[in-house]
Amino acid sequence: MPFAHSIESRSRLGWLILRLTLAGLIAAHGWARWLAGAVPPFGVFLESQGFPAGFAWAIAVTSIEIVGSLLLAAGRLVVPLTLVYSAIYALGIVLVHAKSGWFVVGLGRNGAEFSVLLIICLLMTGLQHARFRSSA
Numbered sequence: 001m002p003f004a005h006s007i008e009s010r011s012r013l014g015w016l017i018l019r020l021t022l023a024g025l026i027a028a029h030g031w032a033r034w035l036a037g038a039v040p041p042f043g044v045f046l047e048s049q050g051f052p053a054g055f056a057w058a059i060a061v062t063s064i065e066i067v068g069s070l071l072l073a074a075g076r077l078v079v080p081l082t083l084v085y086s087a088i089y090a091l092g093i094v095l096v097h098a099k100s101g102w103f104v105v106g107l108g109r110n111g112a113e114f115s116v117l118l119i120i121c122l123l124m125t126g127l128q129h130a131r132f133r134s135s136a
Contacts, residue, residue: 019072019125022121023072079126079129079130082129086122093115098112100112
C-alpha cells in the first residue's frame with residue numbers, strides 16, 4: 001500500500017477513516033429519526049424532560065446530525081461539531097442511557113457504552129484537528 005509507507009501517512013489515513021465513520025454514524029442517527037417521523041415524538045420526550053420548546057430542540061438536534069455530518073465528513077468545522085455532538089450524546093446518556101446501565105446488548109439493553117465510545121472518538125477527533133497557539 002503506497003499510501004501507508006510512513007507512520008504519518010498511516011496516521012492521516014486512520015484519522016480520516018475515523019472521521020468518516022463518525023460522520024456516517026451521526027448522519028444515520030439524524031436521517032433515521034427524520035425518515036421515521038420520529039422528530040415530533042423526540043420533541044415531546046424533550047419537553048417531558050423539562051426542555052422548553054422541545055420540538056424546536058428536536059429539529060435542531062436532527063438538523064445538526066444531518067447537515068453537520070456532511071461538514072464533518074468534509075473536514076470542515078471539525079472541532080465545534082465534535083464538541084456539539086459530544087454534548088448531545090452526553091445529554092443522551094443522562095436522559096436515557098444511564099438508567100439502562102452500561103451495556104447496549106448482552107448483559108443489558110440500551111446502556112451507555114456506545115454513547116461513551118462515540119463521545120471519546122468525537123473528542124479525540126476534535127483534538128486531532130484543533131490548532132493550538134504556541135506560547136513562545
